[in-house]
Structure formats: C-alpha cells, structure tokens
Amino acid sequence: MAEARQVDVVVVGLGVGGEEVAGRLAAAGLDVIGVEHRLVGGECPYWGCIPTKIMVRAGNALAEARRIPGLAGSSTVEAHWAPVARRIRDEATDDWNDKVAVDRFTGKGGTFVRGTASLTGPGRVRVGDQEFAASRGVVIATGTAAVIPPIEGLSGTPYWTNREAVEAATLPASMLVLGGGAIGCELAQAYARFGVRVTVIEGSPRLLAQEEPESSEVARAALEADGVHVITGARAARVAHEDTFQVTLTDGTVLTGEKLLIATGRAARLSELGLETVGLDPAARHLTTDDRMRAGEKIWAVGDVTGHGAFTHMAMYEADIAVRDILGEGGPGADYRALPRVTFLDPEIGAVGMTEHQAREAGLNVRVGYVPLNQTSRGFIHGPGNEGFIKLVADADRGVLVGGTTAGQSGGEMIGAVSVAVHAAVPVATLLSSIWAYPTFHRGFGEALKPLA
Numbered sequence: 001m002a003e004a005r006q007v008d009v010v011v012v013g014l015g016v017g018g019e020e021v022a023g024r025l026a027a028a029g030l031d032v033i034g035v036e037h038r039l040v041g042g043e044c045p046y047w048g049c050i051p052t053k054i055m056v057r058a059g060n061a062l063a064e065a066r067r068i069p070g071l072a073g074s075s076t077v078e079a080h081w082a083p084v085a086r087r088i089r090d091e092a093t094d095d096w097n098d099k100v101a102v103d104r105f106t107g108k109g110g111t112f113v114r115g116t117a118s119l120t121g122p123g124r125v126r127v128g129d130q131e132f133a134a135s136r137g138v139v140i141a142t143g144t145a146a147v148i149p150p151i152e153g154l155s156g157t158p159y160w161t162n163r164e165a166v167e168a169a170t171l172p173a174s175m176l177v178l179g180g181g182a183i184g185c186e187l188a189q190a191y192a193r194f195g196v197r198v199t200v201i202e203g204s205p206r207l208l209a210q211e212e213p214e215s216s217e218v219a220r221a222a223l224e225a226d227g228v229h230v231i232t233g234a235r236a237a238r239v240a241h242e243d244t245f246q247v248t249l250t251d252g253t254v255l256t257g258e259k260l261l262i263a264t265g266r267a268a269r270l271s272e273l274g275l276e277t278v279g280l281d282p283a284a285r286h287l288t289t290d291d292r293m294r295a296g297e298k299i300w301a302v303g304d305v306t307g308h309g310a311f312t313h314m315a316m317y318e319a320d321i322a323v324r325d326i327l328g329e330g331g332p333g334a335d336y337r338a339l340p341r342v343t344f345l346d347p348e349i350g351a352v353g354m355t356e357h358q359a360r361e362a363g364l365n366v367r368v369g370y371v372p373l374n375q376t377s378r379g380f381i382h383g384p385g386n387e388g389f390i391k392l393v394a395d396a397d398r399g400v401l402v403g404g405t406t407a408g409q410s411g412g413e414m415i416g417a418v419s420v421a422v423h424a425a426v427p428v429a430t431l432l433s434s435i436w437a438y439p440t441f442h443r444g445f446g447e448a449l450k451p452l453a
C-alpha cells in the first residue's frame with residue numbers, strides 16, 4: 001500500500017450531514033477528502049425526504065380535489081402515478097445520479113473519493129488501496145440503513161424498503177407495510193391515494209408510537225379515511241413469497257399483498273467502520289458525542305449516526321456545530337431541547353420537544369393545553385380536511401413550554417411557532433399576551449395557552 005496521504009480532514013459519508021461538513025471545510029480552505037460509496041447527498045434527496053414528499057404533495061392534491069363536492073361543486077379525479085415517478089426520476093434525483101452534487105463539492109475545493117471508508121487508527125482512514133492521515137481528524141457521517149427484522153421466511157424474498165418504494169415507476173395493486181412509524185405511515189397514505197390497497201401492520205399498540213397518543217389517533221383516522229387497513233399490536237410470525245407476499249401474524253391471521261414494504265426503523269451504519277481501531281465500540285447503536293459533536297480522539301460524528309433524531313435538519317444542525325469546532329470558531333454547542341419533527345401525513349403532524357408523557361417522566365410540574373382544530377373559527381371555515389389539534393406542554397414551575405404538537409392542514413408550518421417558544425424559553429405569560437391573527441389555524445394557540453396560565 002502506498003504511503004498515507006497527509007490531509008486536514010476526512011469526511012466519511014457524504015449524505016446530508018457529511019456533504020455539509022465537507023463542503024464548508026473545503027470552502028474554508030482546508031484540504032478535505034470526502035468519501036462516499038453510493039450517492040453524494042445521501043438518503044434524503046434520493047430515497048428519503050424529497051422523493052417521498054413529492055409523493056405526499058401529489059397525494060394531497062388528489063385528496064383536496066376529492067373534497068370539492070360539498071364545498072365548491074363536483075370533481076372527477078383520476079390518479080396517475082407517471083407524473084410522480086417522472087418528477088422523482090428527472091427533477092429530484094437525476095435518475096439517481098449524483099454528478100451535480102459531486103461537482104458542487106469539488107467546486108468548493110474538496111477532493112472526492114468514491115468508495116467504502118474504514119478507520120485504521122486515530123485520524124487515519126482507508127478507502128480501497130488509498131490511505132489518508134488527517135491532521136485535524138475524521139468526521140463520521142455514515143447515516144442509517146433500514147432495519148430488516150429477523151422474521152421467518154423474510155430474508156431472500158423481494159421485499160421493499162423505502163428505496164424500492166421511491167424508485168417504483170409503476171404501482172402495485174396492493175402493498176403490506178410492516179411498521180407504522182413515519183416511513184410506513186407517509187408511504188401508506190401516499191400509495192393509498194393512488195389506488196393501492198394498503199395494509200399497515202404495526203407491532204406496538206399505536207401508530208407513530210413516539211409521538212402524542214392524540215397524534216396516533218389522528219394518523220390512524222387519516223389512513224383509514226384513505227382506505228388503509230391499519231392493524232396495531234400485531235407481529236408478523238412468518239413471511240412467504242410466490243407471486244404475492246403472504247404474511248402470517250402471530251395470531252394466525254394471513255395477509256396477502258403484491259409488495260411488502262419493510263419500514264420497521266433504521267440502524268446506524270457502524271459495524272464495518274473500524275471503530276475498534278480508535279477505541280470506540282463497533283457494536284454500539286450510535287456514536288456518543290459531546291456538545292461539540294466530538295466522538296473520540298480526532299473524531300467527530302454528525303447526523304443519523306449520533307442517535308439524536310434521524311432528520312435532515314438534525315444532520316444539518318450537527319454539521320454546523322462540527323464545522324465550527326473544527327475551524328475553532330466557537331459558538332453555541334448542541335442543545336436538543338427544541339427538536340422539531342413533522343410527519344407529512346394529511347393532516348400533517350408537527351411536534352417539538354417533549355411529549356406530555358416525556359415531561360411527566362422527567363418529573364416536571366406539567367400543564368397541558370389542548371384545542372381540536374375543528375372547534376376553531378378557521379377549522380369551521382375550512383370544513384372537510386379540518387382534522388387536527390394543537391397540544392401544548394408546559395413546565396408550570398418555570399412557566400415555559402417544553403413541547404407541543406400541531407396536527408392539521410398546516411401542522412408542519414404551525415410547529416415553527418412552538419419551536420421558537422421552546423427554544424427561546426419564551427415565558428407562557430408573554431405568549432398569552434400575544435395577538436394571533438384571525439381566522440388562522442394558529443390562532444388556536446391562544447386557546448391552547450389559556451389553561452397554562
């Protein structure tokens with residue numbers, strides 16, 4: 001093997017987080033190697049956020065058109081998948097080609113290496129027969145991959161993960177979805193709105209189990225309204241595939257579907273990284289980081305691998321902190337109190353910070369405000385499609401919000417206000433004295449805040 005090339009920084013994985021770190025460090029004048037074995041940009045643009053939200057946008061347009069009767073006349077809606085598949089292939093992913101993204105990075109002065117990287121010691125990375133010695137250190141941004149549960153018969157069948165569901169040029173007649181988290185719910189609704197017969201099988205007692213119970217109810221009602229068969233508290237015991245999939249649940253129920261989507265969570269890609277060469281545990285679920293995203297000697301970690309929340313905005317947030325630390329720029333460290341997330345169902349389910357349950361578990365003196373959107377003026381005006389609610393969770397001792405959920409037409413947008421309040425610890429008294437525009441959905445904040453006084 002040739003002698004190690006001396007550089008400033010090696011970034012392993014150029015997904016959302018890694019591309020941001022590598023690009024900014026290169027633009028700042030450092031000698032940066034960026035290593036990626038699939039596509040620069042990672043899961044979000046090619047198989048995650050962007051293509052799935054293109055599907056959601058299209059499904060929502062269909063749903064809104066179907067709401068015209070009773071509001072504005074009549075509508076005949078014919079759903080076609082071809083424009084959705086075309087937008088994903090041509091506009092969003094360049095047919096799963098990352099040339100533009102690679103050029104973006106090299107244009108900032110970075111050196112791109114296509115391949116699988118592994119650590120060989122502090123600051124040292126191997127990619128194929130190339131070795132790099134990074135004087136400042138290595139940034140791990142290797143993201144997550146779909147978890148495939150060890151169900152009898154599943155391995156070896158042509159099951160789908162989010163990748164095949166996103167790449168589909170045509171739709172199946174029917175689809176079984178294992179897992180009712182964000183991926184399962186979003187794809188189930190989008191597919192159902194294009195006429196696919198969808199069944200969701202969720203192991204825990206409710207969908208979106210990490211969120212408020214009220215969010216789970218909204219999600220279930222929304223899916224069922226679109227004809228999705230939702231089964232909760234059920235486990236798959238066996239999978240078989242001939243022409244179609246057969247999933248046998250532990251209670252003996254047999255379900256069939258043309259496709260089977262596995263959406264049972266994601267796991268950090270850590271096991272093949274050579275973490276043992278830098279004193280870290282390769283069997284760990286995530287890389288533990290301090291508030292500067294440092295994970296060990298000459299090692300930073302950002303994005304899904306840190307386990308703080310598998311979201312693009314989290315990867316970007318942590319990338320910014322790591323960049324500032326590597327460049328010695330200072331500034332605020334990581335603070336996860338106000339982590340926002342949006343499940344892009346119709347209605348959208350936005351949430352930030354703690355759920356009521358988490359706040360009680362944390363021993364806070366909890367107060368809760370809750371308003372169903374259909375009881376607000378805007379909800380009444382909106383009519384069909386006005387499902388949702390605002391729920392605010394306050395720490396009564398400190399007089400501030402610690403979390404909230406905004407489910408509804410613009411739930412993903414509304415959560416921004418709660419996010420600011422939690423992040424900046426705005427006193428509930430100050431929020432109560434605010435003026436909320438009439439008739440908006442967010443005017444419901446005024447009502448939801450009243451019990452928190």
Ligand SMILES: Cc1cc2nc3c(=O)[nH]c(=O)nc-3n(C[C@H](O)[C@H](O)[C@H](O)COP(=O)(O)OP(=O)(O)OC[C@H]3O[C@@H](n4cnc5c(N)ncnc54)[C@H](O)[C@@H]3O)c2cc1C
Binds near residue numbers: 013014015041047313
């Ligand atoms: C279906 C779906 C929908 C989603 N929707 C949303 C959404 O609406 N909003 C949101 O905020 N988040 C969403 N997410 C989550 C979001 O995509 C991730 O949080 C984000 O991509 C994480 O960025 P990352 O850089 O940590 O990892 P990734 O984007 O996974 O990038 C990691 C990169 O590292 C590369 N890599 C791994 N190991 C190596 C190695 N050894 N050598 C070289 N390269 C390596 C991988 O090929 C990959 O490109 C969604 C995810 C999925 C799957």
Ligand SMILES: NC(=O)c1ccc[n+]([C@@H]2O[C@H](COP(=O)([O-])OP(=O)(O)OC[C@H]3O[C@@H](n4cnc5c(N)ncnc54)[C@H](O)[C@@H]3O)[C@@H](O)[C@H]2O)c1
Binds near residue numbers: 178182209311
């Ligand atoms: N809108 C967004 O921001 C968005 C969208 C999609 C994904 N994501 C990110 O990607 C992550 C992964 O999404 P996900 O939906 O795969 O994971 P998830 O962890 O959110 O949900 C997985 C679900 O599968 C269930 N499950 C696990 N094993 C099962 C089994 N054997 N049988 C039946 N059910 C089982 C779990 O109980 C859980 O409810 C999310 O947590 C989120 O961070 C975000």
